[in-house]
Amino acid sequence: MRRIGIKVLSTALALIMGITICCPLTGVAATGQKKESDMSKYLTAHVNKEALTKRDSDYAGKIRTQKGFQYVISKGKATIVGYTGTATKLTVPKKLGKKPVSGIGIGAFAWNSNLKSVTLPDSVTTIEGSAFAGCENMTKITLGKKVKNIGDCAFYYTGLTSFTMPDSVTKLGREAFLSTFALRKITLSKNLKEIPDSAFENSALTSVKLPSGVTTLAYKAFYNCGSLATINVKNIKKVSGMALKETRWFSKQGDNVYVGTTFVGTNGNPEGVVIKKGTTKIADYACEGTKVYWDDSIGDVRRVYSRISKVVIPNTVKSIGEAAFYDNPIKKLTVPSSVTNIGPLAFGFMKFWQEDLEHDYYYFHDQALKELNVSEDAGYNEEVANLAWKYYNQYRDEEFAKAGALEYANWDGTPTVVMRLEKSYGYCVHTEDFELHGKSGSAAEAFAIQNGLKFVAE
Template sequence: MRKLIYGITAAIMLFGTAYTPADVNFFDAVISADAAEAAEYTEDGFGCVNTGDGVRIVSYTGTDTDLVLPSVIRGRDVTSIAPYCFEFNNTLRHVTISDSIKDIGDHAFFGCRGLISADIPTGVTSIGNSCFWGCTKLEKVHIPDSVTVLGPLVFSGCTALTDVALPSGLEVLPDYTFNSCRSLSDVTIPESVTEIRYKCFTDCTSLKTLRIPKDAKIADHAVGFYTEGSSCKLTEGFTMYVYHGSPAEEYAVRSGVPHLCADAVAGDVNADGTVNVNDIVLIAAHIKGIAPMDTGSAARADVNGDDHVTVTDLSMTAAHVKGKKSL
């Protein structure tokens, strides 16, 4: 029952009364979680359970603000942090996770509103559902390349988080990964990512640019939107950088999200691989207002880089096509 209450409270706190049933399907792990695991024994404030491969930390009753998790307890390697282990621990300010740990469970640091930084070492392979949900003071987190799995809502509601570099082998950014991270302004998404799921970056209102990997498919409202009441609206001033012909470009066109082509070639307006008379015609038609370009085409037409498509760009492209002066 305690976990049910926490799950419902979390949904209300993050999404308010406008949060709709259509959005809660993936919350199953939050609202139906089993009770926290009971400790077999306690060592230095850590509740512990012995497992087949080592020790799992299941609870903490200490009062340290700068906490370093042990790598060995009673001669056995500490290999995992159990779900709900440090939930609602508002004493924690900084946590260093030992390099023996491979798995950080669901909701492990859920609602730790005093937590400022978390150092996750190489060796951790998975970070569970809602692990850092609602850590409103979390500014810095190191995610090593060994991490291949992130759970839904893992950093949702981390309103002080400013920048994140995601691990190079990550393939999926799950639902609500960075939802409501309103200070987030810099994110590096590796080319390995093939899915960016529902509302992954919704309400990241400080995020003004995001470069999307070539093969990444994007779910509705995952990028470039904020919520107002029960509606999603385009984030003002946001631009996606996409590859021409990619799923991300299709998403941007379908959703109306402003975008530029990361692989744009100056002058190749129609992106057919060459700069020729067809591109000159398109630039001229845009300048005359006959056939305005989309943002990707305009970026390729802006050969002098002044953020405007003008007669100067037309002249420079024509000179290139005629062989008089290369772009």
């Protein structure tokens, strides 16, 4: 069993369920949603610390206040950057400082527990990242008719129950509605092209009508929307294997699940998979291997190991996505010569679980995980937590992860982050005795050479 370098690991996005890009998730069970612990409110990942620092630097001495609204003026337009008022029903003015309000800035209203409803004027064209993140009592927001961009995590962990997106919106940020647990109804802009990473993950949506222009469902776009029973996917050309998993729609599709000619995964925990002829793509994370989730019944993280040991790929398949068969006990796999592209960690790799290691604590430094001795009473340090998320956002390294919040952090003057990883953590290793079969000179042989796997020419 051989450990793989961190450079390889950093290509594997979200191989362990638990931490997402903008915000930590303390366990969303496969069978339903579980709200986050109070610990998450102390972590500022949902409000990008680096971006806020830069903003504060850029706006130093420029911030004005009017009726509780903090704003700056640039190029004849006002951007709201904060709010000190206590209103529960808030109507944002059309003008501040006699200038039209064109933007809601980064984290402007983040974690405001007073807000229950918000109305934005038509002058607003941009809602920046984390603008309303954590407004868990905000059940309603009305956007103006000219909003073009909705930033990353803009409505993360809010209390919204429904949302109407004006057709002026052309770009939706990643994790825009992540963990908006009460969100049951969404009307999307007809000018969207993509539903990005984790955009509606962990919501209560029951039905989604995708505009005809949407052709891409990215990683975890609707993941763990347990009540989502209907969604039109006929126009989807690019889809992640994780986009629709843990939804009612997915569970109704039979043993093998397809979106168009793309194989996106399986239901149940089969021992083998035979992909139907005519399939042209195998999606990334199609058969993601061991599932890690929080189980309330035992008050701990639970793992369900994959049993897939045999996969039959037809000669119509042209591409195999990233981590498509990662962490599955496959010993032998034949890849047809029709395949011209194979993503990182597609097969031949497994997880080596944390209980086989001596220590619970590791630190993240220069993209590497190393052991670090630290007492359990090391305490929580916000500066280190912020740094942790800075590194995580930059490198998206899922080996720096657990199924709960960051528990311990210790600052020693160096860019060091201490994580208690517990049972959700696993190293990436080569699958023992794995053989990759294919034609000489094929993409399969190139993949084997690049990743140090045994190749058998047929």
